[in-house]
Amino acid sequence: MCLGIPGKVIEIREVAGLQMGRVDFGGVRKEVCLAYVPEVVLGDYVIIHVGFAISRVDEDEAMQTLEILAQMGDMMEQELATMGPGMDAPAVVDDAPGTPAVMAGPAW
Amino acid sequence: MKYLDEYRDPVLARKLVAEIRRVTTRPWTIMEVCGGQTHTIVKQGIDESLPHGVRMIHGPGCPVCVTPLEQVDKALAIAARPDVIFTSYGDMLRVPGSTTDLLSLKARGADVRIVYSPLDSLKIALANPDRQVVFFAVGFETTAPANAMAVWQAAQLGIDNFSVLVSHVLVPPAMEALLSSPSNRVQAFLAAGHVCAVMGWNEYYPIAARYHVPIVVTGFEPLDLLEGILMAIVQLEEGRAEVENQYARAVRREGNPLAQETIFRVFEIGDRKWRGVGMIPASGYHLKPEFARFDAERRFHVEGIDTREHPACIAGAILTGEKTPLECTAYGVLCTPQKPLGAPMVSSEGTCAAFYSAGRGIGIEARPLPMVAPEALR
Numbered sequence: 001m002c003l004g005i006p007g008k009v010i011e012i013r014e015v016a017g018l019q020m021g022r023v024d025f026g027g028v029r030k031e032v033c034l035a036y037v038p039e040v041v042l043g044d045y046v047i048i049h050v051g052f053a054i055s056r057v058d059e060d061e062a063m064q065t066l067e068i069l070a071q072m073g074d075m076m077e078q079e080l081a082t083m084g085p086g087m088d089a090p091a092v093v094d095d096a097p098g099t100p101a102v103m104a105g106p107a108w
Numbered sequence: 109m110k111y112l113d114e115y116r117d118p119v120l121a122r123k124l125v126a127e128i129r130r131v132t133t134r135p136w137t138i139m140e141v142c143g144g145q146t147h148t149i150v151k152q153g154i155d156e157s158l159p160h161g162v163r164m165i166h167g168p169g170c171p172v173c174v175t176p177l178e179q180v181d182k183a184l185a186i187a188a189r190p191d192v193i194f195t196s197y198g199d200m201l202r203v204p205g206s207t208t209d210l211l212s213l214k215a216r217g218a219d220v221r222i223v224y225s226p227l228d229s230l231k232i233a234l235a236n237p238d239r240q241v242v243f244f245a246v247g248f249e250t251t252a253p254a255n256a257m258a259v260w261q262a263a264q265l266g267i268d269n270f271s272v273l274v275s276h277v278l279v280p281p282a283m284e285a286l287l288s289s290p291s292n293r294v295q296a297f298l299a300a301g302h303v304c305a306v307m308g309w310n311e312y313y314p315i316a317a318r319y320h321v322p323i324v325v326t327g328f329e330p331l332d333l334l335e336g337i338l339m340a341i342v343q344l345e346e347g348r349a350e351v352e353n354q355y356a357r358a359v360r361r362e363g364n365p366l367a368q369e370t371i372f373r374v375f376e377i378g379d380r381k382w383r384g385v386g387m388i389p390a391s392g393y394h395l396k397p398e399f400a401r402f403d404a405e406r407r408f409h410v411e412g413i414d415t416r417e418h419p420a421c422i423a424g425a426i427l428t429g430e431k432t433p434l435e436c437t438a439y440g441v442l443c444t445p446q447k448p449l450g451a452p453m454v455s456s457e458g459t460c461a462a463f464y465s466a467g468r469g470i471g472i473e474a475r476p477l478p479m480v481a482p483e484a485l486r
Contacts, residue, residue, distance in 0.1 A: 003144045003328070003457070004250065004302040006111040006358075016265065018257075026109035033227060036253055036367040045111055047305060047358050050197065050247075051225025052254040054367060055305040055358045057111055062357035069120050069331060 004047045006057055007032075009040050023048055111357070115329030124334035125157050128341060135161030136344050137293045138337060139286070139429060141279060142300035143170030143457025144328050150462040152330050154337075162341065165293065165429035166462075168282050168385065169300055171247040172199050172455035173427060176381040177417060179275040180205040182410040183244050186273065187218050189408065193236060195229040196244040197251075198222040199455045204448060206416040226258035226272075233262070233270040242404045245272040248279055249303045252393060253367035256374040259395070259402050271404040276393035277380055279303050280311050285388045286428060287319040294429070296340040298326040298333070301355040306371075308363030312351045320349040327355040374399055383451055384424030421450035426459050433460045433469065440470040 007023035012034060014020065019034045023046065030051070037046055037053045046053035140146055146166040149155050155164040168174055184205045187194035194210070201211040201222065214220035219239075223229050226243050233241035245255040255272065262270045279300060286292055299312060304325045312323045322343035326336030336354040343350060353359055371393070380392025395403050405411070417423075420438040425431040433439040433452075443449040445461050452458035456465070464470060 004305070006109070008110070016261070018261070026112075030224075033225070033254070033257065035257065036364050036370075038366070047302065049250045049302060050254045051227060052257070054250065054253060054302065054364055055360075058357050062111060065335075065354075065357060066114055066120075069124065069335065 004049045004054065006045050007048055009034070009042055009044050009046060009053075012040070012042065023053070112329060115327070115331040117331065121330055121334055124331065124338060128162075128334065128338050129159050131338070131345060132159045132162055132341055133345060135163070136295055136341055137163045137165060138296045138298065138340050139165040139167045139294040140298040140326070140333070140336075141167040141169040141283065142298075142303070142328075143167075143173070143455065143459075143462075144302075145298060145300065145326065145333060146170070146459055147457055147462050148328055148330060148333055150459075150466050150468070153466075154330060154333055158337065162337075164337075166426075166432075166459040167297075167429060168286075168382065168427040169248065169279065169303075170427075170452065170455055170457040170459070171251070171277065172203055173423065173451040173458045174277055174382040174385065175200070175203065175246050175275045175451070176383045177206060177415040178381070178413050179246075179273065180209075181207075181413045181415055182405060183210060183273055184208060184213060185410045185413065186242055186404055186408045187213055187220050189240075191240050192408075193219045193221060193232060193239050193241045194244070195221050195223045195232060195241060197224075197246065199457075200244055200246060202448065203451050203454050204418070206414070226254050227261070230258055230261055230265075230267060230270060233267050234265075237269060239269065240407070241270050242408075243270070243272045244275070246275045248277055248300070249306045249371075250300075252276055252371045252375065253306055253364070256371045259374045259399055260370060262402060263399065268401075271402045271407050272395070273404040274375075274393065274395055275380075276375065277382060278377070278391050278393070280315060281388050281391035282382065282385070283315060284319075285385070285391075287315070287321065289428070291430060294321070296322040296344055297324070298336045298340065299323050301325055301327040301332070301359055304353075304355070304359045304363060306364050306367050308361050309351055309353065309359070310361065316349050316351050322349050323351045325351070325353040325355050325359055327358065382427070384427045386424075418449040423450035423452050426450075426452050433463045436460075440464065 007025040010024050011022035021034045023032045033052045037056050045057035047055045202209050210220050229243040309325050316323045322340050324336045324339045375393035376396050377390050378394040379389050381387045422436050443453050448454045453460040
């Protein structure tokens with residue numbers, strides 16, 4: 001119930017004084033209430049919870065997050081490259097038995 | 109799907125895991141508040157990919173799990189009436205009450221219907237003017253705008269055969285209850301992104317300051333969670349305790365003012381009992397007096413219900429993160445998703461159900477492939 005899913009607004013109309021519409025979730029289409037996001041236009045993405053749009057997805061912010069993540073990785077690769085072989089081991093707090101397998105190998 | 113697939117990119121996830129390992133020098137304990145986040149963390153093995161010593165505690169943010177037993181028993185008493193069509197979000201149907209659950213009641217002939225949205229309940233009420241239609245209005249701040257709108261519309265349109273059984277809970281008071289407990293181990297929070305999409309994050313500043321805990325508003329996809337964990341650990345390592353927003357694409361500081369307006373037209377804040385946790389002051393929504401005629405508890409006189417939890421269930425300790433399902437003697441033996449003893453085994457957002465579906469501690473080695481597969485890191 002509590003899972004919100006982003007979907008694309010493909011229809012906007014008014015029903016009994018409420019702004020309603022249809023949203024496409026990758027092929028699955030649902031009738032939703034758009035009363036809480038009056039600013040949306042066709043083609044916008046919204047987060048839907050129990051049939052109500054609670055937030056418009058900000059495309060600029062979405063792109064920015066992905067760019068920061070991608071750049072952060074690049075910066076780290078450069079940093080790791082300067083460390084030389086054997087220096088790319090993770091900052092493990094302790095190496096006690098039970099350390100997850102993913103921690104055993106080098107980062108790349 | 110757009111805004112989902114790109115936040116599941118294994119290459120970026122791998123980089124984030126490596127960055128988390130790079131910045132971590134000490135053990136830390138972080139709680140993700142929301143059950144939706146728990147589901148992703150356990151399913152994708154995110155907790156198992158973190159540096160040794162960094163521990164994720166799964167928080168109380170599963171609405172199905174914390175709905176108090178009395179409210180479930182009241183739902184059962186109302187749903188059993190021949191004049192009632194009882195409507196609910198699907199995941200409440202298998203939550204065990206003292207004696208039975210809504211699904212079993214339905215199998216015995218009660219008119220219990222699953223709705224996706226509370227507006228669907230209103231449609232059922234309009235189509236069945238000679239029946240009483242009741243909606244089980246449960247959830248956190250995320251479902252409150254929808255549930256409030258249903259009551260508001262019923263009042264506007266004069267749909268008098270509609271009522272709601274309210275069991276609404278609020279996230280920030282639960283965080284404070286956890287932090288002020290003597291057994292608290294939580295050092296940082298990933299706040300529930302969609303709760304904040306509705307309410308914003310202003311109410312977290314006093315909590316972060318009073319208890320000196322970093323609070324990072326975090327989304328639900330694997331990359332969101334890894335970035336939220338990274339932001340929390342960076343704060344912990346630097347000794348900061350600030351409110352930050354990882355989920356900027358969906359959450360603004362002020363939240364959704366229109367949704368808040370409708371919530372507070374219909375609801376007021378009051379004490380609420382949490383299943384497994386107990387009474388938390390000012391932790392829930394109740395109908396305002398002017399909407400009392402839509403209160404199913406009054407309409408059907410279901411006070412004085414005697415409740416009984418299963419003695420083997422440790423749901424309270426699970427919900428507060430004091431124990432994991434693997435420390436429960438009933439887990440996987442007496443208690444399974446097919447035959448749940450307690451609510452955390454019912455909903456996919458519940459910690460026990462998340463552990464079970466990932467095959468943890470039940471002798472199933474073949475788990476869904478973790479997104480950050482061990483071999484991908486070599």
